[in-house]
Amino acid sequence: MIKSLRAGDIVSGAFLIAVGAATIAGATRIEWSTGGVLHPRTLPMLLGIALAAGGVWLMVLAFSKKYEDKPLEWPDRRGRLLWLASLGMMVLYGALMPVLGFLATSGLFVSGFIWYFGKYKIWFAAAWGLGAVIFIYALFIWLLGMEMPSGLLPS
DSSP states (O other), X not given: OOOBHHHHHHHHHHHXXXXXXXXXXXXXXXXXXXXXXXXXXXXXXXXXXXXXXXXXXXXXXXXXXXXOOOBOOOOOHHHHHHHHHHHHHHHHHHHHHHHHOHHHHHHHHHHHHHHHHHOOOHHHHHHHHHHHHHHHIIIIIIISOOOOOOTTSOO
């Protein structure tokens, strides 16, 4: 088990680099589809680069001499349950994407996360979910002209 914050940051950085590299590798296999202004691999490629760069930055900071290393405190039972709930929500997000599409799944994910972890009222969480959908639509679909998975729902 990881005992210090420095070791945790090094392992986390290596994990982010691996996930970023896998995302970049997967993005290179995305074929061009009809429509859209940008190539469909643009967003996953940028995300992979950002993940890998963040991992490198985290590791550089962990190896720096100014880094204040502390013992790592692992979550208690409630913290482990919250961690498992977030992992379950992310798996559900991936499973629902082909059925509901990117926009609907993202709105539900943001709403559910804010409601469950933020302990806010459902209307507040739903408003944030709707705001996320509007932001995603405006930026990626309307402004950048990207295609997003629509799922089984009609476009």
